[in-house]
Amino acid sequence: MDSLTSLILCFLFFPLISFFILILFGKKIGHSSHWVSLVLIGLTLIISMMFFSKIFIHPEGLAEKASFLWFSTGHFNVNLGIYIDNTAAIMMLVVALISFLVHLYSIAYMKEDIRYSRYFAFLGLFTFSMNGIVIADSLLMMYVFWELVGLSSYLLIGFWFEKVSAANACKKAFLMNRVGDIGMFIGIMIFFFSVGTFQIEGLINGVSTGAFALNGNLLTAAGILVFMGAVGKSAQFPLHVWLPDAMEGPTPVSALIHAATMVAAGVYMVVRIFPILTPEALT
Incomplete structure (x- = not known):
């Protein structure tokens, strides 16, 4: 594993590490929980800046990729991989920067909340999920993180679940997204059985061939x-x-969802698979 791949994996997993630390030890850490999140999300932001700067170093186009075998049965292999091009590098910076700013603003906004550490844990899970969508090299891997974004947004929107309106809002968000996700999953399966791969690059090649x-x-x-x-x-x-x-969730959560993160995930996915949807884009 080269250094760039290690950096990409750090970018992906630092927010998840924050989530687990705060879920397991949040009560002991108390109102210092934000430091765990800020340090790890800050490191994620620095890594995203490094990859963003590579766009200008490689004017012909950034292309960092790595793939790992997930499981194999007979001649059927499923790989999990990462792929960073110019589009992904820009989105990495956008997600990391907005997430860091939301974490920073949340320190003062949530200081009186009794579930202070849990809030920052859920923010870490959301950031991890968005990062996974950004760097995924296959529709299957993207779909897994896609569902994790749905789960973490459910937890954040319904964070003040004592309010009936917040509890109803998170259920509505979860159900509406599941309707779209069912269609997405069926579409991914059609792509797979037609071409024999979940890899986005392989699907694009399948259309062109x-x-x-x-x-x-x-x-x-x-x-x-x-x-x-x-x-x-x-x-x-x-x-x-x-x-x-x-908007029933905490205001920083609303900023995270309405800004260029969750609601932009759909746009980003379309950008990644655009040559599949429009084969003319290849000519």
Whole structure:
């Protein structure tokens, strides 16, 4: 494993480490919990800046990739991998910067809350999930983190679950996103059984080599179904009704969701798979 791959894994897992530390030891750490989050998210931000700077060092285009075998059965292999291009490097910085600022603002905003450490733990889980979406090299890996974003947003929107309105808001957000995610999962499976891979790069190559040529309607259906996931996550009609109610969560959470993080995840996913949805983009 080279140094760049190690840095990418640190970028991914530092927020998750923050989550586990605060979930396990948050009560003992108390109102100093924010230091754990700030240090680890701050390191994540520094790493994202390093990769963002590489865009200017490599004007021909940044391309850092690594893949690891998850499981294998017969001739069927499923890999988990990371892929950083210019688009991913920009999004890494956006997510890390906004997350760091939200963590920073939350120190004063949440100082009187009895679940102070748990709040920062949930922020760490959300950041980890968004980071995973950004660096995923396959639709399967992206979908796993996609669902984790849904879970962490449910926990954050309903953080003040004693309020009936907050409890209802987090359930509405969770259910609306699941509607889109079901379509997304079916679309991903259609892509896989048509081309034989979950890797985004492999799917793009499959389109250009005519893997979908036997049934063009299949590609259209799969594209629409995957796009449903983006519609739900980015709060587009008709799955938009959860977003106004998301304001029931703490204000920093609303900033995190409404800023270029969760609601931008759908846009980012579409950007990553755009050549699959529009083969003409390859010519």
